[in-house]
Amino acid sequence: MSAHALLVEPFETLAFMRAALVACLALALANGAVGTLLILRRASLDGDVLGHAVMPGAAIGFLYAGPSPVWLSLGGLASGFAVAALAGLLASDRARRDVGLVAFYLIALSLGVLLVAWRGSNVEIMRVLFGTVLAIDRAALLQIAALASIILLVIAALYRPLAVGAFDPAxxxxxxxxxxxxxxxxxxxxxxxxxxxxxxxTLLALGPMLLPAAAARCWRLGAAASIALATGFGVAASLAGLLLSYHGNLPSGPAIVLSAGVLFGMSSILAGILRRVTPVPGWST
Amino acid sequence: MRDVTVRYGRRIALEAVSGEFISGSLTAVVGANGAGKSTLLAAIAGVVRLAGGAVNCTARSRLAYLPQRTAIDHEYPLTLSELITLGGWREFGAFRSPDASLRARVAAATETVGLPGKLARPIGELSLGELQRALFARVIVQDAAIILLDEPFAAVDAQSLSVLLDQVTRWHEEGRTVIVVLHDLNLVRAHFPSTLVLARRCLAWGTTEVALPAMAA
Known part of the structure; x- marks a missing residue:
């Protein structure tokens, strides 16, 4: 099989592959910055909880209007913001806060599945849990691009206080x-x-956000360089995952997250070896 | 301060502490673990919410607060120069870049704490003593009238300790109000004119000779 057939042809011939690729690239741009700041704030668990917090609201949106991207998103936004506000009220004590967050996550997830199961089919439950990268239509694509643009613009404007707040909030x-x-x-x-x-x-949304950022952090670059590298890793994982799912006839969301996971594994091993070869004082492993 | 009370959940960390730090004073805050020393500084800095009472601070806008080093993420990707330049936040804020005079002050502060030549290093490569000196340099750049330091000498080597103590003395001589939480009572006797002994409530507050014996009692 030629390189062209392997790498380009799937996107050349199939519109849904192109739409999926554009959506993943837009998400990678937003996720590189958000994921890196999330890791720098040491708030990965909060991210996980918010990922599931989106679920009950999206499920209510689904009950109300069926699988329409706008209603799913509005519901998801509402319940996501509600849980983010509740999490802000949780105890500042780390251990008790973690328990509280995990409780939110489990409740949100089961509530969401129950709500979808009430009116929907198993196929719809699977869609809500694992997403459908390959079924992204024009409306969904525009929505993803708009949200990614808003996120990037806000981070660009507030980058400095966001970065300092992660380092030394006091x-x-x-x-x-x-x-x-x-x-x-x-x-x-x-x-x-x-x-x-x-x-x-809801189960995989955190993957494309956290894994490329975690892979980039292995290389111990500055915050801005980490964001750029995380974005690059996100783009690479999206491409690799989509091609893998096309050629291997595999589900594409998990394939993309798995590709990002492989990048993370390779980064931690290679960066570890590099540190051993060129030891720098203060670099702990 | 009037009846300052702070609660963490149901636990009372600080109860009805009242009194005044005189402008230009150098005060040590001592007490057993869990006596509310750090909480007191955080309350003055406005970092924790008060459950009761009030902190009245005339120079609120010119206050520098150095939390315990464990509150600082040592692994954060920041260079020494960026860390110290943060002290000028009030001048450049979220959007502008630091000007030449601020950069000169950063260089001078770095010189004062004995860290020149390491400005481009990531803070993760500094020793604990060096990191603490860097944080002092940031406070120097902040040029504050009120300086709050929480256990600034913990796990610091002898050389760094003398650098840091010199700086505290210099701030005092410059007429700034300096409040320091610390454990080493010998240091308190040798360098701090005033002492506040805390055990959730204020046990004693005054000149060190008068107040410090309350610590042993």
């Missing part, structure tokens, strides 16, 4: 800066997860 507070950057960031995470929801479902 510094901003003590300097008298009261703007709720933490809440703004939580809202951005919810937006990014809602954008991913249609393509990757």
């Amino acid at each position: 510094f901003l507070l003590a300097a008298g800066i009261r703007a709720p950057y933490g809440a703004v960031f939580a809202a951005l995470v919810v937006l990014a997860l809602v954008a991913s929801f249609q393509a990757f479902g």
Whole structure:
């Protein structure tokens, strides 16, 4: 099989492959920045919880209007914001907060599945849980592109306080800066997860956000370079995953997340070897 | 401060603490673990919510707060120069870039704490003592009237300790109000004119000779 047939032909001949690719690229742009900031804030678990928090609202949207991307997203946004606000009220004690977050996640997930199962079929439950990258229509594509653009513009405008708030939140507070950057960031995470929801479902939406960013963080670059690398990894994983699913006749969402996982595994191993070969003081493994 | 009370859930961390830090004073805050020392600083800095009472701070806008080092993410991808430049946040804020005079002050502060030549290093490559000196340099750049330091000498080597103590003394001489949480009572006796002894409530507050014996009692 020629390189052209392997790499280009699937996108050349099939419109749904092109739509899926464009959607994944738009998501990779937003996810690179959001995922990196999420890891720098050490809030991966919060991201996971918000990913599932989208579920009950999306399910209610589904009950109301069927599988329409707009209603799924509006419902998802509503319940995502509600859970983000509730999580903000949780105890600041780390261990108790973790338990609270996991409780939210389990409740949201089961509630969502029950709601969809009430009126929908098993196929629809699978769609909500794992997404349908290959069934993205024009409306969904526009919605993903719009959400990704909003996320990127907000991060570009607020990049500095968001990055400093991740590093030393008390510094901003003590300097008298009261703007709720933490809440703004939580809202951005919810937006990014809602954008991913249609393509990757509630169980996998965090994957394309967290795994490329985690892979990029292995290389210990500065925050901005990490975001760029995470975006690059996200694009590579999307391409590889879509081609893998096409040629191997596999489900595409899991294939993309798995590709990102492979990048993460390779990055942690290679960066570990590189650190051993060229030891730098202070680099702990 | 008037009846300052802070709760974490049901636990009362600080109860009805009242009193005044005189402008230009250098005060050590001592007490057993869990006595509410860090909470007191956080309350003055406005970082925790008060369950009761009020903190009245005339120079609220010119306050620098250095939390315990464990509150700082050592792995964060930030260079030493970026960390110290943050001290000028009030001047450049979220959107502008630091100007030449700020950069000169950053260089001077770095010199003062003995870290020149390491400006381009990521903070992850600094030793604990060096990181603490860097955080002091950030406070120098902040040029604050009120300086709050939470256990600034914990796990710091002897050389860094003398650099940091010199800086605290210099701030005091410059007429700034400095409040330091610390454990080493010998340091308190040697360098701090005033002491506040805390055990959730204020046990004693005054000159070090008078107040410090309450710590042993």
